[in-house]
Amino acid sequence: MKPFDYVRPATVQAAVAAAAEPGAVYLAAGTNLLDLMKGGVSRPNRLVDVSHLPDLDRIEELADGGVRIGALVRNADLARDLSFARRFPAVAEALLSGASAQLRNAATVGGNLLQRTRCAYFYDTASACNKRDPGAGCDARFGDNRQHAVLGWSESCIATHPSDFCVPLVALDAVVEIEGEAGRREIPLENFHRLPGDTPQRESMLEPGEMIVALRLPAAAAQFAAHARYLKIRDRTSYAFAVVSAAAALRIAGGAIAEARLALGGVALKPWRAREAEAILNGARADAALFDRAAQSALAAAKPSGGNGFKIELARRIVKRALTLAAAGTPERMPALPASPFAAVSGEVIHA
Amino acid sequence: MSVPTTLTVNGVKRTIEIDDPRVTLLDLLREHLHLTGTKKGCDRGQCGACTVIVDGRRINSCLALAISHDGAEVLTIEGVAQSGAQGGRLHPVQEAFIAHDGLQCGFCTPGQIMSAIAVIQEGEAGDDPERVREAMSGNLCRCGAYQGITEAVLEAQKALGAASVRKVA
Numbered sequence: 001m002k003p004f005d006y007v008r009p010a011t012v013q014a015a016v017a018a019a020a021e022p023g024a025v026y027l028a029a030g031t032n033l034l035d036l037m038k039g040g041v042s043r044p045n046r047l048v049d050v051s052h053l054p055d056l057d058r059i060e061e062l063a064d065g066g067v068r069i070g071a072l073v074r075n076a077d078l079a080r081d082l083s084f085a086r087r088f089p090a091v092a093e094a095l096l097s098g099a100s101a102q103l104r105n106a107a108t109v110g111g112n113l114l115q116r117t118r119c120a121y122f123y124d125t126a127s128a129c130n131k132r133d134p135g136a137g138c139d140a141r142f143g144d145n146r147q148h149a150v151l152g153w154s155e156s157c158i159a160t161h162p163s164d165f166c167v168p169l170v171a172l173d174a175v176v177e178i179e180g181e182a183g184r185r186e187i188p189l190e191n192f193h194r195l196p197g198d199t200p201q202r203e204s205m206l207e208p209g210e211m212i213v214a215l216r217l218p219a220a221a222a223q224f225a226a227h228a229r230y231l232k233i234r235d236r237t238s239y240a241f242a243v244v245s246a247a248a249a250l251r252i253a254g255g256a257i258a259e260a261r262l263a264l265g266g267v268a269l270k271p272w273r274a275r276e277a278e279a280i281l282n283g284a285r286a287d288a289a290l291f292d293r294a295a296q297s298a299l300a301a302a303k304p305s306g307g308n309g310f311k312i313e314l315a316r317r318i319v320k321r322a323l324t325l326a327a328a329g330t331p332e333r334m335p336a337l338p339a340s341p342f343a344a345v346s347g348e349v350i351h352a
Numbered sequence: 353m354s355v356p357t358t359l360t361v362n363g364v365k366r367t368i369e370i371d372d373p374r375v376t377l378l379d380l381l382r383e384h385l386h387l388t389g390t391k392k393g394c395d396r397g398q399c400g401a402c403t404v405i406v407d408g409r410r411i412n413s414c415l416a417l418a419i420s421h422d423g424a425e426v427l428t429i430e431g432v433a434q435s436g437a438q439g440g441r442l443h444p445v446q447e448a449f450i451a452h453d454g455l456q457c458g459f460c461t462p463g464q465i466m467s468a469i470a471v472i473q474e475g476e477a478g479d480d481p482e483r484v485r486e487a488m489s490g491n492l493c494r495c496g497a498y499q500g501i502t503e504a505v506l507e508a509q510k511a512l513g514a515a516s517v518r519k520v521a
Contacts (some may be wrong), residue, residue: 003372004373004374006373026419028416030415030420034397034414035397039396047417049419049420051420079391100400100489101410101467101489101490102397102403102410102490103490105409106415111448194410206368216440238486238489239490336480337486338486
């Protein structure tokens with residue numbers, strides 16, 4: 001690991017000032033950053049330790065019915081907050097399906113948004129990677145790429161965004177609060193992560209030195225609480241990143257879907273909101289044929305970036321299953337295996 | 353530059369001069385405090401061998417910078433058994449791991465036991481083996497002693513439950 005200078009500012013303003021220097025990065029729990037630094041993938045000159053900053057570890061109910069989650073709230077604490085989990089069950093399920101209990105106890109909300117792709121070529125400094133070394137090329141493009149993107153990718157980069165948490169957040173219109181030298185601003189999470197284009201090294205809308213201070217969910221996001229699921233296919237039962245995942249949230253009134261939200265994970269370099277599929281679902285009666293059409297629509301623009309064509313059909317199936325399970329109702333208790341698609345739904349054949 | 357960092361490790365307050373901010377909590381425990389019970393497996397947060405309990409929460413000590421944990425309370429495998437004039441007594445989780453063969457080579461065991469103690473404290477798994485397995489999924493065992501580990505966690509939980517009932521009575 002390259003040596004670095006360590007600073008621990010006492011306020012957000014001091015942190016932003018300390019991070020303005022080129023080569024400076026923020027340190028929260030460090031569960032991703034330290035891994036990247038040990039591998040020589042990240043080589044910062046300075047760590048600005050924000051993990052001790054006051055007031056950023058709160059979950060606040062807002063007057064308008066929304067909720068504001070401080071950037072330093074730990075993943076496990078958010079998932080275990082009963083009031084939060086009751087109102088936003090798909091978010092809690094996504095959190096609990098990610099990483100391991102040890103990592104969830106440390107990893108923060110802000111860090112989850114800023115975690116880097118797990119593309120093996122990005123991690124391997126002997127491989128060409130446009131994200132790590134702009135202009136170097138992309139060894140994943142014709143490499144071992146079964147896990148890579150099927151939506152929104154470019155010839156420069158076919159990596160995926162690894163977060164589970166961000167998938168239901170994008171579906172539920174989460175907003176990111178950002179502090180920088182120019183002051184406070186906010187941006188919808190859906191627009192926060194960038195698709196690769198020709199500049200895969202630019203991963204988010206953050207300007208150098210800017211810091212995430214909080215995440216907000218609007219009051220309307222809680223209206224889906226009775227019919228909200230996050231489902232995730234993994235290469236092993238637990239403690240693995242998504243091959244593909246989907247968050248489905250339905251507001252059902254009078255036997256029809258009044259409003260639907262749908263987003264996919266593991267398919268692109270950002271959590272992927274499927275707005276056209278939502279439009280198909282809105283106002284319709286929930287049934288298998290409808291969910292099929294929504295799933296077809298959600299993946300209509302998908303194309304393989306290598307040996308990963310199977311992910312397109314797998315993503316359609318996980319979308320259909322997430323919608324089916326959401327329509328069946330949010331479970332009373334968090335499933336033993338959160339986000340597992342293999343639990344039976346009463347009256348449903350799993351592998352039709 | 354040397355920065356004094358104070359940690360309470362297994363109940364004992366320790367001040368360590370950290371002369372390089374790259375030192376992880378794992379390396380601090382093993383190399384500076386010579387508490388080598390906590391194991392370095394992958395050193396990248398994938399195996400759980402380095403699991404310790406910091407301020408009441410289990411974490412991977414390999415992915416924690418020691419300098420960032422100034423003031424923390426750390427519990428390691430060395431601190432879980434009761435000491436006593438007659439040699440003391442193992443922690444009920446340690447006893448259960450022995451009784452159920454929850455190990456073979458033993459390398460992952462300190463991390464498994466720290467994680468198991470935390471699982472029982474978290475109190476979310478209940479007596480459902482599937483929930484126990486999910487809660488323990490951050491601890492890999494390459495010998496494959498998972499069945500014994502799950503049984504040990506369930507039995508230790510029962511024993512600890514009985515002990516806390518006795519204490520109250």
